Amino acid sequence: MTDQEFKKPSGTRDIFDREGDYFQKIEDTSRRIAGEYNFKTIRTPILEEKRLFVRSVGERTDIVQKEMYELTTKGGDELVLRPEGTAPIVRSYIENDLYKKPQPVKFYYFGPFFRYERPQKGRYRQFHQFGLEILGKKSPALDGQLILIFWKIFKSLQIETSVKINNLGCEGCRREYVEDLKKALKPHKESLCKNCKERFDKNTLRILDCKEEKCREVIETMPQIVDYLCKACKKNFKRVLEFLNKMELPYELDPFLVRGLDYYNNTTFEFFAEGWGFALGGGGRYDGLVEALGGRKTPACGGAVGVERTVEVMKDKNIEVKNKPKKVFLAQLGDSAKKKAFELFEEFRKEGIPVYESMGRDSLKSQMSRADKLGAEYTLILGRQECIKNQIIIREMKSGKQETVSLDEVVEEIKKRI
Numbered sequence: 001m002t003d004q005e006f007k008k009p010s011g012t013r014d015i016f017d018r019e020g021d022y023f024q025k026i027e028d029t030s031r032r033i034a035g036e037y038n039f040k041t042i043r044t045p046i047l048e049e050k051r052l053f054v055r056s057v058g059e060r061t062d063i064v065q066k067e068m069y070e071l072t073t074k075g076g077d078e079l080v081l082r083p084e085g086t087a088p089i090v091r092s093y094i095e096n097d098l099y100k101k102p103q104p105v106k107f108y109y110f111g112p113f114f115r116y117e118r119p120q121k122g123r124y125r126q127f128h129q130f131g132l133e134i135l136g137k138k139s140p141a142l143d144g145q146l147i148l149i150f151w152k153i154f155k156s157l158q159i160e161t162s163v164k165i166n167n168l169g170c171e172g173c174r175r176e177y178v179e180d181l182k183k184a185l186k187p188h189k190e191s192l193c194k195n196c197k198e199r200f201d202k203n204t205l206r207i208l209d210c211k212e213e214k215c216r217e218v219i220e221t222m223p224q225i226v227d228y229l230c231k232a233c234k235k236n237f238k239r240v241l242e243f244l245n246k247m248e249l250p251y252e253l254d255p256f257l258v259r260g261l262d263y264y265n266n267t268t269f270e271f272f273a274e275g276w277g278f279a280l281g282g283g284g285r286y287d288g289l290v291e292a293l294g295g296r297k298t299p300a301c302g303g304a305v306g307v308e309r310t311v312e313v314m315k316d317k318n319i320e321v322k323n324k325p326k327k328v329f330l331a332q333l334g335d336s337a338k339k340k341a342f343e344l345f346e347e348f349r350k351e352g353i354p355v356y357e358s359m360g361r362d363s364l365k366s367q368m369s370r371a372d373k374l375g376a377e378y379t380l381i382l383g384r385q386e387c388i389k390n391q392i393i394i395r396e397m398k399s400g401k402q403e404t405v406s407l408d409e410v411v412e413e414i415k416k417r418i
């Protein structure tokens, strides 16, 4: 590296070349699939009021307590660089009266987010997420559809994922569960990590999210929230799982999956790729959030995928993302064929199909060897006989298979194959 004066801030990255290709592939794939499910794009500001995240993500979460990039404007407004995508979309839903539209409203987004975390592999201070949100309707099929779409996106990117799923219940079941959890954790309090000791009184549920080995050992022995679900929550959970079964989507129940944000209730889920310790993405239902931010009572669910982590997995698996266009070579033999070849070349150009040629060469052998060197998938051969019959030969270079088609149809025929 050169000894240069300016460097990018710690935990941020320049994304270009191969990395850029992976980003583009993930963005294109996720936008395409979200569009197929009638999600519409939304872009909210990078800057939002700090209060928005304090109220939604939660005052006692790591994101709000330690990780937000905060600034005070010259006018005295307290703003932050958005640490996540759901709260801004809920803000936008309320501010733009989107409850007046036919419900549910379905949005997708793709963009940068900011968390002041300790940078390491798979963890950055500026990272990107692709997210989906469904607001205005409650149905287990919507939770299921959300999971299905993320799963399909990964599949389309050639990543096999498994889904971990849990149900956090409604406020009622959760209250009862947290009381019992606290009682069960109390005798183990001293063996928990420093963070969990601090979480014990006011943020008990978050202890279940701790990744420290000694805490995990305690957590495994704790009561499970599924045993505390009320009748309605149980029924809802069963129906989400039935949907996933019907879609033949592999999942695993994880009774301790709580996620790092406060606003979730009922379904929560996370995606994992085999052999990778960190989640590629996750989400869940947040039926209380619209109301908590000043809107009317509105059921909603959503989730987000980390783009950098998805790139890591794709790179590790050597997944090819550059769709190299197939090359076509045009060879000619004889004066009249050369003349026709020039015209045909123009026809291809007009259709936006790049065609390679070597008009300066006369022998077919040298033209074919040129086509070979270029790595052409197809060579079109226009000889004297073909010229007379208004035909042309399409040679598939790999197999050596040849077929003769009419000159008038060759452009369409090649279009189908490349």
Ligand code: AMP
Residues within 6 Å of the ligand: 084, 115, 117, 122, 123, 124, 125, 126, 127, 128, 129, 260, 279, 280, 281, 282, 283, 304, 305, 306, 307, 308, 309
């Ligand atoms: P969350 O918004 O915390 O639910 O995170 C959703 C996904 O975003 C995670 O599963 C990660 O893939 C990704 N993510 C979250 N934080 C970071 C980070 N600091 N760096 C890179 N990716 C992240």
